[in-house]
Amino acid sequence: MVLQAQEGLLTTxxxxxxxATAVPVERDAVAQAFTSAAVEMPLPGATLHRTASLDLLTAGVGPARAASSTAxxxxxxxxxxAPYDLVVSTGIAGGFAPDAPVGSLVVAEDIVAADLGAETPDGFLPVTELGFGTVNHRPPQPLVRDLAAATGALAGTVLTVSTVTGSATRAAELRARHPRALAEAMEGFxxxxxxxxxxxxxxxxxxVSNPVxxxxxxTWRIGDALAALTEAFGKLAPVWKSWTSA
Structure with a gap:
């Protein structure tokens, strides 16, 4: 593929x-894993940073903004x-103790919209039980296994929420509804x-930068979590290549 000059760097x-990350500091943590310089490419509502290895998008905070920017x-x-072969949602997150301690990495076996639905007298109902929509995306499981093996990440469910959990009660409720949940963030779904x-x-x-x-x-260790992202992405290029060529 030959890019126009204003589109910047040719991806080799x-x-x-x-x-896709929520905020620039997460994007920069990923970029530090690579030596190539980035070229900015403006998009409607977002800016893409193109490198020779991958494209980095600061997609914004929350599922709606993240969906719009990624689209x-x-x-x-x-x-x-030149469509993409793979989309990666990444960044820092809260981890469900004790399974996903601060500083650990998590790769999603399931990406779940945890608060998309309705409260009822009998409890929470996901939107699917109301008769429409979806609340779950399941990444390719062989790729999940390869990513976990390459980085030492834990594999489990990652929840997407529009309101970050701030109490032990809500954390327990989420874990009861999603027993395999390891982490909570705001953009993956x-x-x-x-x-x-x-x-x-x-x-x-x-x-994981903090407990849910x-x-x-x-208790927050944002710097450690960002460093863990950098280290993880430094190990992933062979995984992308072997997966898409399989």
């Missing part, structure tokens, strides 16, 4: 990967005749919705 990797990037790539609309596989990788539950900043 044979595998086209779009990595813009996927559509732009499709219109150029939105990214996955956009990827599904384009027929593009999606995975979610999270570094009461918001005690003294």
């Amino acid at each position: 990797s044979p595998v086209r990967v779009l990595v 813009s990037a996927l559509t732009a790539a499709a219109l150029r005749g 939105g990214v996955a919705e956009a990827a599904a609309a384009h027929g593009t596989p999606v995975v979610e990788i999270r570094a 539950g009461p918001r005690d900043r003294a």
